[in-house]
Amino acid sequence: EAQVTQNPRYLITVTGKKLTVTCSQNMNHEYMSWYRQDPGLGLRQIYYSMNVEVTDKGDVPEGYKVSRKEKRNFPLILESPSPNQTSLYFCASSSADTQYFGPGTRLTVL
Amino acid sequence: DAKTTQPPSMDCAEGRAANLPCNHSTISGNEYVYWYRQIHSQGPQYIIHGLKNNETNEMASLIITEDRKSSTLILPHATLRDTAVYYCIALLYNRKLIWGLGTSLAVNP
Numbered sequence: 001e002a003q004v005t006q007n008p009r010y011l012i013t014v015t016g017k018k019l020t021v022t023c024s025q026n027m028n029h030e031y032m033s034w035y036r037q038d039p040g041l042g043l044r045q046i047y048y049s050m051n052v053e054v055t056d057k058g059d060v061p062e063g064y065k066v067s068r069k070e071k072r073n074f075p076l077i078l079e080s081p082s083p084n085q086t087s088l089y090f091c092a093s094s095s096a097d098t099q100y101f102g103p104g105t106r107l108t109v110l
Numbered sequence: 111d112a113k114t115t116q117p118p119s120m121d122c123a124e125g126r127a128a129n130l131p132c133n134h135s136t137i138s139g140n141e142y143v144y145w146y147r148q149i150h151s152q153g154p155q156y157i158i159h160g161l162k163n164n165e166t167n168e169m170a171s172l173i174i175t176e177d178r179k180s181s182t183l184i185l186p187h188a189t190l191r192d193t194a195v196y197y198c199i200a201l202l203y204n205r206k207l208i209w210g211l212g213t214s215l216a217v218n219p
Contacts, residue, residue: 004153033206043154043209058206090153099146099207101153 002027004093004102012108013081021076021105023091031094032074033058034066036087037104043090049074081109114198119214122192128185130213132198135179141201143174145183147194148212154197157183188217 004025013019025032033048035058045058049068063085065077074093078085086109091102115133122128134143144159158165158172160181165172171184185192197212 035209037151040211042211043207045206048206088151092153097142097159098156099154100156103153104151106151 002100004091004100006089006091006102006105008105009103010106012110014110015082016080019078019081019107021078021089021091021107023074023076023102024072025074025091025093025100026072027093027095027100028071029093029095029100030071032068033092033094033099034064034074034076035090035092036060036085037090038087046076046089081107083109085109114200114210116196116198116210116213118211119216121216121218122185122188124190124217124219125187128183128188128192128215128217130183130185130196130198130215131180132183133180134198134200137178137200139178143172143178143181144199144201144207145170145172146197146199146207147192148197149191149194157196188215190217190219193217 007022030051034046035043037043044060046064047058047066049055052068052071055066055068089105092099142159142161145157146154148154158170160172174181195212195214199207
């Protein structure tokens with residue numbers, strides 16, 4: 001089954017404690033991206049990757065890092081999380097004309 | 111990318127057609143109209159997209175006006191499981207989606 005998986009699905013952490021949210025897709029897509037969703041603001045793109053070793057900033061990249069060492073994986077890294085990064089995060093993987101989204105990771109930073 | 115405008119909420123009776131409007135008056139000739147939906151806080155789900163011709167798939171139909179300044183997503187026989195937030199997005203064929211706040215559709219029994 002074609003899918004995008006994210007882990008963990010839920011995470012509560014404290015300010016400053018580094019964390020990584022993993023994202024994996026099994027569709028051999030080159031394009032992947034990360035979004036955050038906040039009430040009243042909709043989905044906003046954090047980072048995207050056009051292919052292995054090619055990443056670029058989206059609209060709200062501050063406080064985040066990504067890497068793309070292999071095609072299927074696109075982890076999101078928060079080196080020093082802060083409370084304003086409390087949000088619902090989605091990873092997406094794209095074919096030529098459709099984006100497929102993961103189930104989401106709900107992150108709370110205390 | 112063109113900005114889209116949607117009503118914040120709509121209601122529909124179960125079994126009836128749900129017609130969700132979207133205005134995209136600044137859309138350019140090479141920008142597609144995409145529709146996604148999000149059920150509760152799940153990952154958004156692709157529904158349909160089109161450029162200038164009307165499109166239909168197993169989920170819905172997309173009607174785009176001749177001047178391409180607006181479109182309508184039609185769910186022909188809405189069910190309770192179609193209750194969701196529906197997003198209309200206009201974008202270049204470059205896979206970046208710029209999301210608005212969408213239309214919250216409530217399908218009532």
